[in-house]
Amino acid sequence: MYISAQMEDPAKFMIDIGTGYFVEMSNEQAADYFKRKQQYLKKQMETIEKILPEKQQVRNIIMENLKKKIQLLCAHMPAVSELMVVNVMNFAALKLFLVQSWEHVLQLLDIRNKIFVQISCNLTEPTSARGNMGSVEVHVRMSPMAAPTYEDGKLGSKGIELMRVLEILLRDCGVIDLESLCIRKYKQIWSIRVDVHILDDDGSLIDCASVAVLTALVHFKRPDVNVLSDSVIIYGSSQKMPIPLNIYHLPICVSFGVYDDTQPAVLDPTDREEMCLKGTLIVAVNKRHEICTLHQTGNLVLNQDLIMQCVETAMQRAINVSELISSVITDDNLKSGLVSLNILSSHQCEPNELIAPAVKNHALIIGERDDKVLIEEDLIQIGSEDQELIEQIAEITVSQKILDQSYKGRTEMDDVNDLLDSIEENFANSHS
């Protein structure tokens, strides 16, 4: 700010030093002060100019590391179905969260039947009737491999029966907690898809299919979800552990072949026995002695005593099969835990007590799960880069602040030059 004015005493000046202080100086002292300040600012500018190219190189290195990391993830996960990009910072920082459809495949080998069940989940928009619940879809494929009478692409009467019973079990009996599958009410829910492939059919198909589907549901895990106010973050298995479904109970189907009222029912009929029977009564019972469904195929004439006897027998079998499913799932979780322990112990410091059993089991497990072990090792190595990435991002933010300071320095320099010029003019005027 400059004002045309007349000076009473041209030999003395009030100089603004900074921070609100003013000092009365003579002409020589004022000139010396401004020269020293000019030299100080020049030194600061030179220092900043040296730091800038180094910080830009660091930024380029970080961007290259990000690209390499993305390529690694894409190469190791061919089943990636979608990439969600969420901007975390304003300064060119991106975090990629991979959404992957989790697929657990369970093959149940009965003595006669072979059924392949695959469960996947997907984000969908719910129907308007029940917006706060997830949905379950059952798809049945009667493979021509299973029986010569099956046609490819057509369900047939047996397929329709099987799909109907599985839909009753999964939807109407309340096996899965559907409310826990809701992410945003009326906007986003998890949709569970159950694909049942019949590979070999030798009678009692519904019994075998129900056990296979229930075991697959217990074994299935969905990705973890973090719901923010304006976005939904879905984590891959490298960031967070997937979450199993909430299973309330396991209704086990038991088939009873009925020929006549006077004769007892046939338990677990084979394919040839089913041809001779009039029909089959299917009783679905869970471990808590609750009858979930009563279903009949064929043309049956029953009485109450026969039905109650079938229910009693089915309850005992449901307890046995439920214990079998629990033991299978527990054993699988234990093996998975040992595998993950082995992987974790190679990268983190663990007590010796934990390392020794893991090493012993390593030789046994590696032959069975080669692919899983390799994938998880790579994922954990990629995970360790996250810490370096965070440190590098912190450095970028610091360099950004320094840049801001350098801009302020330049503007001050211009002001100083103007002041010096005006002072020189005053000197010239005073001498003349």
Added chain:
Amino acid sequence: MNILSEHGFRQDGRRPNQIRNINCKLGVYSQADGSAYLEQGNTKVLCAVYGPHDSRQRSRIHEDRCIINCQYSMATFSTVERRERPRGDRRAVEFARLMEKVFESAIITTMYPCSQIDIFCELLQGDGSHLATCVNAATLALADAGVPVYGIVAAVSSACSLGGVACVDVSAREEMAIVPRLTVATLMNQDQIVLIELENRVHHQHLEVVMKSACEASEKVRSCLKTAIGSHISSALGLASNDVNSA
């Protein structure tokens, strides 16, 4: 919300073992071989039977017996919410399949080889117990058509309330999402069950109570259907009303 009040009455004033009023009319259509209109409370069903006639689909002929073909549809105005698809959805196909199984056991199919009997059910107003009412209406229509059967099929649905009390002939307000419901159809007496269909979970001790109560209620329905068929035959033959018991 419980089905029964603390005094033992239901929402519409019935006792647990009471069925709703049954009004019926046989011979509604003249062009059909047999037809019936049945009201069970506020549930109203129209049923038409065609046949036995030659089967138009050559691939479905059985040389030793006839084929039962059932079709079930709900009118769009039958429930409070308008439905978009009156037939062909999952529930309608399931009901048709269950009715086919019931009447394959009830009709003497060996008397008409290489033939087909068509049963069409239309639900005009729905107030619970849809499947049972359709089975009862189809029984009346078959009797009107003169198709030989082993016996009169009587169907009843029964629900298990809190505390294990069985309530027969459930209405729409009693068909809540978690109430276990059992639909039973009996043939000549209550010991010949041709249809048993359970929805939702029920403890096995309650199952026996509900099933027994449903079979007993089916006897009441059967007596109503017998009376209706007897009066229809009497009026058709011009006999006196005191000969109803002979039917």
